[in-house]
Amino acid sequence: MLKMLGAVLVIAATTLAGWLQARQYANRPQQIRRLILALKRLETEIMYGFTPLPDALDRIGEQSGGAVGSIFHRAAQNMKPPDNRTAQEALQLALEAGWKTTAMKAVEQDIMRQFSYTLGTSDRKDQLGHIATAVRQLESEEHEAREEQNRYEKMFRSLGLLFGAFIVIILY
């Protein structure tokens, strides 16, 4: 009886683990897409709204929502008093603090970090150029992430269950 209960627990645990891993694969392209949309909104705010960065990032944070949105919120917060950090520091700190809660990988973080160096420090034309570069890079990551999702999402979902069954068979 106890053995039976253990077996069920093992299978449940591995299934859950596989399921979570699969979700990561599904979330990553979705979040990259959100990031791209957020940057495009930033482009509009800069180009047509002349909105100062802290306000622009706050607004974008609200619209994006979720883990991506909270990164922008945090960056805006870092820029305002009493912290008064530079745009670059503010975004980098927000990325470091908030990245763990997303499904995105280090590559995307690196793109955003690169982007932070020029954020707010040049004229509109230049800003748009940098946003476009970041968006392009993110898009290629998104493409890759989608391929990975297609390849691994289903696999991990069933792999969890199978691995659990495998352990149970060996131990039984």
Place this chain on the structure above:
Amino acid sequence: MDPNWLSVFPDRLRHLLQKLPPSVFTRLEEVRIRESRPLEVNTGGRFYFLTADGGITRDAEAAFKPDKQDSSRLLDLITNHSLYTMEEELRKGFITIPGGHRIGLAGRTVLGGGKVEHIRDISGFNIRIAREVCGAADQVLPLLLDFKQKSVLHTLILSPPQQGKTTLIRDLARQISSGTWRHPEARWPGLKVAIVDERSEIAGCRDGVPSYDVGPRTDVMDGCPKAEGMMMMIRSMSPEVMVVDEIGRPEDAEALVEALHAGVRVIATAHGADIDDIGSRPVLSKLVDSGFFQMYVTLRRSDQGLTFRLWDAKRRGIPLIPPGMKGREADA
């Protein structure tokens, strides 16, 4: 409480400035930051360098030198992290921050079609601290009254930079608008005043609302080119007195003449060391020759405070006692 201009400085520079002796700190007029050169402060015509521990010195070698990081942080803070919102300001070479403090910028210019389009590699900053001095115009105003028309005379205020022109016309606007004429025989109410504030210095507007007291009947056109702003004000706000800062371009003169014909009294300022200087300035001399201004005021600042002299329409010096007032009354 720290004055609001301190908040634009990055931590390191702010701490240094806060350590200044109070006698210097309260009289600060300019803070000059030049990358990898000594940090300088100016108070009423004197200058000092700051040392790394917040002391003052005249020795450039011993002074604290801000580095690249300090200047890029400062730029980030004064532009609210958004240089791209300041393109027009960069073309003009200065940024006005909340409170009417003006920050002059120096760096490498980027040209477009032969005109300055942008400044990059900004490494020199001059933070000019604006101070509201209520009562700065107490002595001048009684001399500028037009008793017949129950208004004020067309007045041009002349002085070199840094002598208190803007402070003076801000207070003039306030007193004219509230009707405190400082003269026993002037008993008419305050007038409608229009300020055309091209550099946001006179009223120090934030989101369109003046941060200085410019009087209850005063309208401010903020950040507007002077000539255009004067015409807009005449057309739309029916002012009785117009206050403008630093005239000097041909179109300014045209707008002033327009104001004259519209029956609006004008109080303007211009750069110039002396009353004789204006003859050599093309735009101003035309205005002077046509007898537009009824009164000229020249300012000079010394350690004792602000001193001024008056000249009438024909540029003859006139005594500093208002008509109808005895000397002692004027002193009081």
